[in-house]
Amino acid sequence: MQTQKNKDRVFSFEFFPPKTPEGVQRLVETQRQLAQLGPEFFSVTYGAGGTTRDRTLETVLAIQAAGQAAAPHISCIGSSRESLRDVLQQYKAHGIRHIVALRGDLPSGHLSAGEFRYASDLVRFIREETGDHFFVEVAAYPEVHPQARDAQQALKHFKIKVDAGADSAITQYFYNADAYFQFVDECEALGIDLPIVPGIMPINNFSQLSRFSEACGAEIPRWIRYKMQGYGDDSASIKAFGLDVVTHLCDRLLSAGAPGLHFYSMNSAGLVSTVWQRLGLS
Numbered sequence: 001m002q003t004q005k006n007k008d009r010v011f012s013f014e015f016f017p018p019k020t021p022e023g024v025q026r027l028v029e030t031q032r033q034l035a036q037l038g039p040e041f042f043s044v045t046y047g048a049g050g051t052t053r054d055r056t057l058e059t060v061l062a063i064q065a066a067g068q069a070a071a072p073h074i075s076c077i078g079s080s081r082e083s084l085r086d087v088l089q090q091y092k093a094h095g096i097r098h099i100v101a102l103r104g105d106l107p108s109g110h111l112s113a114g115e116f117r118y119a120s121d122l123v124r125f126i127r128e129e130t131g132d133h134f135f136v137e138v139a140a141y142p143e144v145h146p147q148a149r150d151a152q153q154a155l156k157h158f159k160i161k162v163d164a165g166a167d168s169a170i171t172q173y174f175y176n177a178d179a180y181f182q183f184v185d186e187c188e189a190l191g192i193d194l195p196i197v198p199g200i201m202p203i204n205n206f207s208q209l210s211r212f213s214e215a216c217g218a219e220i221p222r223w224i225r226y227k228m229q230g231y232g233d234d235s236a237s238i239k240a241f242g243l244d245v246v247t248h249l250c251d252r253l254l255s256a257g258a259p260g261l262h263f264y265s266m267n268s269a270g271l272v273s274t275v276w277q278r279l280g281l282s
């Protein structure tokens with residue numbers, strides 16, 4: 001891995017669009033606290049099949065109105081070209097310049113895949129429709145996407161997506177730094193030369209994290225799982241151990257030259273801010 005200079009690193013925080021007025025209020029406060037850390041941008045997720053389309057837009061506009069750069073996620077599975085053209089035009093009209101382009105997963109009960117099969121189709125469509133207007137991020141999977149049958153094939157699919165016009169990539173979260181280093185080396189060997197920013201998931205609610213990880217193919221190493229299970233209902237110990245694990249992971253990644261960090265904040269500033277301070281990033 002090539003070493004990245006400190007000033008070139010990109011730090012970002014991810015939100016999901018809140019469902020209730022109380023959630024909206026809480027997010028305003030979370031954003032205010034995290035904005036003080038000086039991130040490059042805040043990204044906002046998009047529900048499967050476009051189910052949060054309006055709330056994602058509202059959240060993005062609220063971030064922008066607070067003076068911060070916002071990057072909406074867009075997923076293409078189950079969508080038509082027409083509807084995605086509208087979404088892109090809407091963001092363009094609001095002066096948004098940064099997008100996270102994903103395939104997404106079909107919501108249960110939704111049978112039609114729509115007009116796009118893979119995220120690479122969406123990246124190509126964004127470039128055809130809007131040229132260089134958007135800085136386009138794509139997803140990467142150091143521990144291999146759960147639907148991939150073969151890691152080498154998955155790497156080739158990743159290259160197709162990058163070649164379709166991606167500018168940067170954000171990874172699925174992981175707790176095994178070596179999987180990331182190996183993935184980055186393999187990408188470099190294939191001539192993929194965009195920044196691959198590690199996605200970082202702070203550990204708070206361990207049973208929820210286990211469920212998420214099962215679904216998205218992120219491995220929780222046995223030693224972490226056993227320690228966490230050993231703490232039972234002792235949430236203070238879970239939090240303290242989780243902070244140690246995640247801070248150490250981030251430190252290793254940055255020391256080895258990772259081009260930044262993207263924190264899955266879960267709309268909460270506490271754990272992210274603590275990791276940030278411990279890393280001495282302020």
Ligand code: FAD
Nearest residue numbers: 045046073102103104118119139145148154157170171172
């Ligand atoms: P793709 O890159 O299309 O890959 C999906 C699968 O298809 C992989 O197994 C890949 O190997 C395979 N594949 C790709 N191209 C080909 C090809 N040409 N031929 C055969 N197989 C191929 N989901 C949401 O719904 N909303 C979000 O906001 C959201 N945000 C995310 C943010 C990040 C940073 C990450 C890492 C994931 C996010 N996801 C989100 C989850 C993501 O939508 C799922 O992981 C989804 O299953 C795959 O999306 P993708 O864009 O990686 O798809």
